Amino acid sequence: MSVGPGRDAIDDVLAQLYGELQPVHWTVGHPWSLGGPDPLEGVSAYPRTDPVPHWHYIGYGMSELGEKEWDDPAVSGWGFEFTFRLAGDPEAAQAPIWPAHFLQNLARYVFQSGKWFEPGHTIKANGPLAADRPDSAIQAVGFVTDPELGAIPTPNGRVAFLQIVGLTMTEYQASLGGKLLALLDGLAPRLPLFVTDIDRESLVAAPKPQAQWPRWGGGLRGRA
Numbered sequence: 001m002s003v004g005p006g007r008d009a010i011d012d013v014l015a016q017l018y019g020e021l022q023p024v025h026w027t028v029g030h031p032w033s034l035g036g037p038d039p040l041e042g043v044s045a046y047p048r049t050d051p052v053p054h055w056h057y058i059g060y061g062m063s064e065l066g067e068k069e070w071d072d073p074a075v076s077g078w079g080f081e082f083t084f085r086l087a088g089d090p091e092a093a094q095a096p097i098w099p100a101h102f103l104q105n106l107a108r109y110v111f112q113s114g115k116w117f118e119p120g121h122t123i124k125a126n127g128p129l130a131a132d133r134p135d136s137a138i139q140a141v142g143f144v145t146d147p148e149l150g151a152i153p154t155p156n157g158r159v160a161f162l163q164i165v166g167l168t169m170t171e172y173q174a175s176l177g178g179k180l181l182a183l184l185d186g187l188a189p190r191l192p193l194f195v196t197d198i199d200r201e202s203l204v205a206a207p208k209p210q211a212q213w214p215r216w217g218g219g220l221r222g223r224a
Helices: 005-018 098-113 169-175 180-190
Strands: 024-027 042-048 054-060 075-087 122-124 138-145 151-154 157-168
Touching: 005 042, 005 054, 005 075, 005 151, 005 157, 042 098, 054 098, 075 098, 098 157, 122 169, 138 169, 138 180, 157 169, 169 180
Parallel strands: 075 157
Antiparallel strands: 024 042, 042 054, 054 075, 122 138, 138 157, 151 157
8 A cells, every 4th residue: 555645644544543452454456546437546444343343445546645746735636535434343354345346346436437426425335335245125225424534624625434324225315315325314323423333224204105096987976
């Protein structure tokens, strides 16, 4: 992974949160910056026991990790780095790798399309988030500011930590029209730190079908 002031700023804020705790880390051999297919140069996953057991994933590569190259001095790269929190056993020998691939796929979408994500945005997946869990109800995601990392200044400009939150389809439908942040605010007591649990059921009830009035073939008639 590249070394530079942008990455140092990210590592510094993670050190404030996690101290000497060492994450699981994946790197790519040929990143986008060197002509490769992967925008993220790496993804780290920190084991957590609070407020619920989970893994906290952080991507490196949506912001400028090395020296400043983009034109806007106030914003580093795309202005954010992806994060994700997956419910699971933090004492497992290895963190699940599929979230790292998912972050990489979202990063690739941004780099290829030129369209980026912001808090409040939503997107449907092409099925369950975890490919090995076809029965999972989590089939969409929303984006919020990471509740612990927030946003930081760096020598290359501002970087926000944009957390991906798994949603069921009924939650996704309820979040459309700019309603995601209000929805998650209401669900926060049942989604601590917006940890994604791919085994959970929807926290939003499916809408009830509307009653259908009978259709008449013609106008009403009275008896003479």
